[in-house]
Amino acid sequence: MPFDRVAYPTLTVGLLVLELVLWLSPKNMDKTVTTLVLTTCLFFLGKLVYLLYFFPADHAVQMEMTESFFWIPAVYVLSLFIPSLKVARNITVSFFTTMTLCSVGYAALNAWTLQTGGVVFALIQMLLANLTLLALTHAFIGYKDRLSSMATQAETLQRLVHTDLLTGLPSRLRLEQEIDDAVTRDETFSLLFIDVDGFKMVNDTMGHSAGDDVLREFANRLRGALKNRDLAARIGGDEFVVVIRGDSPAQVTVLAQQLLVGLSLPFSVRGQHLQLSASIGISAYPNDGQDTATLLRHADAAMYQIKRTGRNGVRRFDAALDAELERTVLLSREFQSALAREQLRLVYQPIYHLDTGEMSKVETLLRWTHPEHGDISPGTFIPIAESSGQIVPVGRWVLEQACMQARSWREHYGWAGTITVNVSPIQFAQPRFVEEVRQALLLSGLPAHKLELELTENAVIQSPALVQAALCSLQRMGVQITIDDFGTGYSSLAYLRDLPIGCIKIDRSFIEDLAAPRRAPQYAVALITAIVSIARTLDLQVVAEGIETQAQLEAVRGFGCDFAQGYHFARPLEAAVLTELLDHGQPSVQPHWQKRLN
Incomplete structure (x- = not known):
């Protein structure tokens, strides 16, 4: 058609x-x-x-x-x-x-x-x-x-999920999967645990955006220095892990040294040249661990040892030397979430007035019970908390809980004593510390004069002008100040005279020396006598801590101490136990004048 x-x-x-x-x-x-x-x-x-x-x-x-x-x-x-x-x-x-x-x-x-x-x-x-x-x-x-x-x-x-969004490197999840696969195949490999030295200073001085630029450049340098079969991952903050496959321990060490040189070249950030370094810890499969968690932990421990000994170096994990350090590193990481996981709790130790025998004060003490490692000593976890900065939120929580507990005892059992709370130098140095104390008192309803803060000598000798301003603000609120462990630090008479301090605590080491002939107790007697004499001159109260025997108690009474605490009276008690004691009548000890009559 x-x-x-x-x-x-x-x-x-x-x-x-x-x-x-x-x-x-x-x-x-x-x-x-x-x-x-x-x-x-x-x-x-x-x-x-x-x-x-x-x-x-x-x-x-x-x-x-x-x-x-x-x-x-x-x-x-x-x-x-x-x-x-x-x-x-x-x-x-x-x-x-x-x-x-x-x-x-x-x-x-x-x-x-x-x-x-x-x-x-x-x-x-x-x-x-x-x-x-x-x-x-x-x-x-x-x-x-x-x-x-x-x-x-x-x-x-x-x-x-498998990529770090900031640097584009594999994430921790991808890293762990790669290591698990290599372990399953029984493939020989080594881990380099890398931490950027001085990175916190970049964030603090130039801002987090500049810090991000540094991390991206750091990641690019890692990529450029590795072979295709190797893997570099960012696992958080300024920490990176590199998986090296097949090389001998000597070759891995050489590669780590080369990385160290490449990473130490200046970083150009916003027109400024920054000189940074890195600390690298090494662990190897199967010699240093049979699973991912162990290998990472051991490499981390080796890296941490570099940090402790000057930074900017490479170190292989040594089981004989790093066992205790590894535990410290592990606890440092675990403590980060201890408060959120409700592993922290407070106990309370009575402090008695030696003239009246009444429980005039109660000291608040922090305890950490880990689900796997059990009770961790305060001497172990307090330095960890201070070095990581966790002491600030934890200290705030302790202050709030202690004030609320004291208000409860005051309101329901008529206890008219003072609650004492230890304050870390790091916590005390925070600009908002005085405001945090004020908020804790408002939140709990506890009268300010029923709160006593215990500071160490190291806390009050730093930045005298700022310390004096903070202490004067606390004094105007009515909060009392005690110097803890007096005699073990600088023991300067100037701050006792110039700062609004109302009480000093004689360190327990002096009390221990009283009952130890081999430690020349005459020196302890002389020091305690001098401390009490100074306190009387400056109108300060004196607490003797660490009383464990009747002889020590009689000795500190003879020296003229006002208060005493220690295992001789009571160990630190759970709040419920102390509440039960208050419910049955306020606990007390026999005052010295009754002792003499008997």
């Missing part, structure tokens, strides 16, 4: 041109295929219009329709199966809609006859077939797109 003689050659040329364009420029595939869909849709639409409105009625319209429109499904498939062809999809929908309108128009213009009825019936069949294919294809593509989207999201989440 005339339409075919023009349309088919034109369509053929057009398709060949589009094929040539696609071959010459594959990157333009979307545009080329969209043009192809548009061209074929226009062809089929033109054919339909010609058949319905211009084709002689006596010809086999139905046969022409069957032959001509057999290829329409291929257009649908082409446009819908390529995800990026959104314009082509819209074209096919518009094409089907226009075909439907043309068919409705034909049916409306022609009366129902045997010939036209057959055409309308053929149109209905064609449209139903097209609609079914179009709907099924859309549903399938939608399902496939949802699956693709879910797979993409899962892949993205997996990548985020």
Whole structure:
């Protein structure tokens, strides 16, 4: 027919041109295929219009329709199966809609006859077939797109979980999986635990954004220095771990030294050149551990030993030397979450007035019970808390809990004594410390004069002007100040005279010497006598701590001490135990004048 003689050659040329364009420029595939869909849709639409409105009625319209429109499904498939062809999809929908309108128009213009009825019936069949294919294809593509989207999201989440977002290095999770796999394969490898020396100073002086720049540059240097088979990961803060596969211990040490040199080159951050270094600890599988956690812990312990001995070095883990250090490192990490995990608790030790025998004060003491390691000595975990900075939030919690406990005893049992709380020098040096004390008192409702803060001599000799301002603020609030462990530090008379201090505690070591002939108790007697004499001159109260025997008690009474505490009276007690004692009547000891009468 005339339409075919023009349309088919034109369509053929057009398709060949589009094929040539696609071959010459594959990157333009979307545009080329969209043009192809548009061209074929226009062809089929033109054919339909010609058949319905211009084709002689006596010809086999139905046969022409069957032959001509057999290829329409291929257009649908082409446009819908390529995800990026959104314009082509819209074209096919518009094409089907226009075909439907043309068919409705034909049916409306022609009366129902045997010939036209057959055409309308053929149109209905064609449209139903097209609609079914179009709907099924859309549903399938939608399902496939949802699956693709879910797979993409899962892949993205997996990548985020296994990648450190700041540096682009693998994360701790990916590192642990790599080590686990290597252990499973029984593959020889070494771990380098790397910590950036002085990084905290960068954050404090230049801001965290500058610190992030340093970490990114640090990560880039690690990448550049490693082989493809090795892995570098950032596990947190300024800590990195490198997995070295296959090399001998000597080769690993050489590589660690080379890394140290490369990492020590100046960092350019915002126009400034920063000179940093690193401390590297090494552990090897299987000699230094049989699992991921042990290997990381041992490498960390070796690195920490470098930190303690001057930084900027490389050290291999040594089980004989690092066992205690490893435990300290482990406890340091565990203490970070001890408060949040409710592993910390408070105990209370009574302090008695030696004249009246009453429990005039109660000292608050912190205890840490670890679920695996049991009770940890304060002498172990307090330095850990101070070095990590955790002493600040922990000290705030202790202060608040102690004040609330004292208020409870005061309100429910009529105890009129003073609660004493030890304050770390680091905690005391915080700018908001005085405000934190004020908030603890407001929160608990405890009168300020019923709170006594125990400071060491080291806390009050640093920054005299700031210390005096803080202590004067506390004094105006009514809070009392005691110097703890007096006699073991600088023992300066100047701060006793100039600062608002109301009480001093004689260190327990002097009390122990009283009952130890081999330690020359005469020196302890002379020192205690001098301390009490100074206290009397300055109108200060004196507490003797560490009383364990009746002889020691009689001795400190003879020296003129005002208060005493120690195992001779009571060990540190849980709050519930001390509450029970208060419930049965306020605990007391026999005063010295009753002792003499007996």
